[in-house]
Amino acid sequence: MDLMTDLMPAGAEIFMLVMACVILIADLLIKQSGRLVTYMLVQLTLLGCSLITVGTHENGVVYAFNNMFVDDLMSDVLKLLTYLAVSMMLVYSRLYLTVRGLFSGEFMVLALFATLGMMVMISANHFLTLYLGLEVLSLSLYAMVALQRDSAVATEAAMKYFILGALASGLLLYGMSMLYGATGSLELGAVSSAIKSGAADKDLLVFGLVFVVSGLAFKLGVVPFHMWVPDVYHGAPTAMTMLIGSAPKLAAFAFVARILVEGLQPLVQHWSGMLIILAVASMALGNITAIAQTNLKRMLAYSTIAHMGFLLLGLLSGGIEGYGTSMFYAVVYVLMTLGAFGMIMLLSREGFEADTLNDFKGLNQRSPWLAFMMLLLMFSMAGVPPTVGFYAKFSVLNSVVQAGHVWLAVVAVLLSLIGAFYYLRIVKLMYFDAPESHAPIDVRSDSAFLLSVNGLGVLLLGLLPGTLMSVCAVSVQQSLLLH
Amino acid sequence: MIFGLPVISVAIWLPIIFGILVLATGDDKNAPLARILALVGSTLGFLVTIPLYTGFVNDTSEMQFVELHDWIARFNIHYHLGVDGISVLFVLLTAFFTPLVVLAGWQVIEKRVAQYMASFLIMSGVMIGVFAALDSILFYVFWEAMLIPMFLIIGIWGGKNRVYAAVKFFLYTLLGSLLMLVALIYLYNQSGGSFAILDFHKVELPMMAQILIFIAFFFAFAVKVPMFPVHTWLPDAHVEAPTGGSVVLAAIMLKVGAYGFLRFSMPITPDASHQLAGVMIALSLIAVVYIGLVALMQTDMKKLVAYSSISHMGFVTLGFFIFNAYGMEGALLQMISHGFVSGALFLCIGVLYDRMHSRNIADYGGVANTMPVFAAFFMLFAMANVGLPGTSGFVGEFMVILGAVKVNFWYAFTAATTLIFGAAYTLWMYKRVIFGAVANHHVDELIDLTLREKVIFAILAVTVLGMGLYPLPFSEIMHVSVNDLLVHVARSKLPL
Incomplete structure (x- = not known):
């Protein structure tokens, strides 16, 4: 009985783990021509997970495994969105990977393990669980980037990602150990109350905090810990870039929110100052450097750095409102990123990556519909209404102003x-320039359909953003305990 | 309500829906269908705005035809529309110009017709939204959404240097808007959680905050007007835009900025407005005189009219910031008149450009010999641009000068020099293009106006003359709103 109450909240994670192992074995028996079966199994697993997540949802906050694991509204919402993002990633990348001979069981199983890692990160309530989830995610991603063995760029990207990622994990662990030393606990709630009681050594705490924030900054890819982002985004096959750039940002949001808000809320005046520096530096460097890029994946990497800086703004404003807006920002960001990388993959074909800016020249003449979708995505990233990207920026700015930092806004x-300049340049290339290639674009594939849904979603959510905003706000409100 | 439907929403969404339909006609095989759909959509779009005028109650400054629905409950943002005496005429003006623009591009635009027509229809709906929005976030959404079609219009169908002009236009205006957004969010937090513009009017603000907000709004609106010294995007955008784009830019988009001053800057930050009125007046007078002189030196007709627009808009901002009824009403009339006149002038230049593919004054001469009907229309609009009594251009300028005399003789004196400069640059251009001997064989081969063009110009000519001879229908509708605005602006909003 006691075991069951522990297992229930983690039902989706357990299902995911089991299915990942099952698919790993089943895939051995499937020939390359039947790889679609594996693909369908993976999609079904994600669907199953979402059903379980919905099914095991309970009102209020449920702790399991001696408070190591938490199941609350925020984790359920984020998990559902994660499944959706991963599933969309798989649809977008199926053709791309097939042409490149990467559409393998390993890829899909690694994607599932990465998802599992994200799920654990989202539901963690303990430094160890957090770390465990993070490593499951990271190790899967390292392997995925390196999956294209004979590509020198991809291998280099994987090495870089691995070494810097390991360094970041080290920093994070070091910081956590100091927090443990100061508070005597690894559980977030206990850490928080220990700090509040005043018994903990302040110097040690702040010292630990610096390391934890650095580690988080590494994982988010914000300045000055951003060096890996452009190289990995650029070097990895686009499908992997899409995975790295999308769903893990949701997990990263949960990760940062759990540690900083749930665990270290009493130190808010210390960490919010650090976040201001990180955020401003990221927005400045990301946006300015992105202008100079000629490779779209690299440009999007710098744009990610800038977006992550914006996301931090919501967190540092330090109220429950602000955390909700950060979550909204993360969700919107993931939606836009999926679309943008989806477009790159849709335009690519055998032996051609379509990842330089010039490949987008004259897209309006080749396919007006796709060009329009990309236009929506780019304006959304730039934060121009009536696309949803505007409301993401708007709500974050609102919480920044509410916190009294008008200058920061x-x-x-x-x-x-x-930033608007380089997004605008894509639109300019698509609409004002003559195409360089007239290769036909397959607009009847499933990924083209998904891209249309994605692009129109950005517009529709822009016209009626209220629901998603409220979902994010309410789930944060009901979940993050402000001790 | 018409047929049980809210008028303003119909006026906004009807052109947008038609725009989407036009887009759906696809590539240029279906161009005739796209054109007809666009004409039907834009004409209907104008017809549905007429009840706004006929049903308007003149003796109140309250918002009329109000629509209020929840939109984003979390931030207390509403879908809140309505018009008062200040905004209603601009809604009509916007809707009035869309069919003309569609007609003007009927034959000239040959590539991507559907996209061209759809851009104008969608933009028309969005611009009406800007004038009718009573919730500041709704306003902001329309305000920014307006940029996207215009960016595409300039960039796709524009002249040689179109990409530079389009990007410059977009970034310039975005800079202003983003600062305005921060100001709106700040006001939201000060007003106790409301984004309604009318609530902003009531918020008490200390002087420092008022000045900063005024500056933020200034960036947004002054760029659009455009005021000196942030006017440099306009000549580029105008010259490179296709005829329709220039018409909409001059006739409507510039008015959006001036409208912003009336709806936001002055009532929300009245004390800062008074404090900084000197600066605003100085900038306006510089625009009137200096830009007038710049216009004199232009060799490109479109550039000349573009500079003339900036100079005329200087009159408008001057009229606002002298804070009296003559000035403000005159400025509003000037805005409407300038809409008609500059729109007409750009159409005139478009007619010449379609035939000769040149905007250089030097390439013309003696056009009156080959296009007499055109020359007559062009003469009328040129005179209206000068501000000849009997044309619409006279009424506004005269009232603004009258208002300025009451405040300071030298303001009026300086502003009145425009009557000389304006006459000089407009008539000199007219003389060089139209009169004289036939300059070259290209001019000799010119064909006079087609029926389609005659219809466009006849409509505009009637309006320009009508407004000049009998401006009452225009001024009576704004009278009460203007007076109430002045009363409101005269009250200090500083916290006691």
């Missing part, structure tokens, strides 16, 4: 003006 909008 002004800095943020000025930097996003710089």
